[in-house]
Amino acid sequence: MKKLAKIAFAAPVVLAMSVSGGANAALNVSPTTDATALANALAGSGVTILTATLTTNTTSGVGTFSGGSSTGFSIDSGVLLTTGTLANAIGPNNSTGASGDGNIARLDFTFTTTTGSLFFNYVFGSEEYNEFVGSSFNDSFQLLLNGTNIAVLPGGGGEVTINNVNLGSNAAFFVDNPQGTGPYNLQYDGFTTLLQASATGLGTGVNTFSFIIQDIGDSSLDSGVFLQANTFGGEAPPTGVPEPGSLALLAAGLLGLGASRRAKARRAG
DSSP states (O other): OOOGGGOBOOOOEEOOOOOOTTOOOOOEEEEOOOHHHHHHHHBOTTEEEEEEEEEEOOSSOEEEEEOGGGGTSSBOOEEEEESSOGGGGBSOOOOSOOOOSOSEEEEEEEEEESSSEEEEEEEEEESSTTTTTTSSOOOEEEEEETTEEOOBOGGGOOBOBTTTSSSSSSGGGEEEOOTTTOSSSBSOBEEEOOEEEEEEOOOSSOEEEEEEEEOSSSSOSOEEEEEETTOBBSSOOTTSSOOHHHHHHHHHHHBOOOSTTHHHHHHHO
C-alpha cells in the first residue's frame, strides 16, 4: 500500500482559456462504455494505463467529445463524464432544466508513472448554476489519487462543488453562461475555468485514480466534467495548456441550462 504522506500534492494551477463569444458550431459527443478506450484517450507522456473500469447509472452519459474550440473555447477534445446525458452538454443554452437519467459516473484506472509526477487538466460545469448555489443540491467532482482528492482550487480554495465555485464564492474560477444570454454555445449555466491537478513523489509503483462526478441532494439537473485529452501524464503540458482543441471540450459539456426557470422544473419533476 502506498503511503500518501510521502506524496506531495503540488499547488493547483488555473490555466488560461481562450474564449470568444458568438460561436455557432456545435459540440460533438459520442457515447461509449469502453473504460479502456476512455482511459487511453486521457493518457499523456510518462504514464502507462494498466486497467480501467467504468461505473455509471446514466443513459448515454459518458463518452468522448470534439469540436470544443468551435463553441468558443480553446480545448477541442477529450472525455466527458455527466450525471445524466451527453446530449445535455450541447448548446445553445436554451433549456429551462436539462436533466438526464442517472446521478453518477465514475471512471477508475490503475497506472504507473516514469517521472513520479502527475498532471491533469479539467473543467467542471453544471445546470445547477446559479439558482441552487448555497442549497443542498451541491453537485461535485472528485479526482481521487490513491484515495486523496486532488480536484481542489489553488491557494487552499477547497473542493470543486456548486457551493464552493460560483459567482459569489471563488468567483475568479467561475464562468457564467446564463440561459438565453450566455456567450458560449453550451447548455450548462456555468462552469469552472480550466484547472490543473498535480502531484509529485509518486514513486515507481502502481497507483490508482478515480474520476467521480455525482448529483448531490437529488438526481435533477445535469452536471458534467470535461477531461482534457492526453493531459493525464507525468509531465506538465509545455505551456500549461495542452493543445487548443482540448479546452473547448471542457467548457462545452459544462455549460448549463435555464437559470431562473430551472427551479420550477426541478420542483415540478
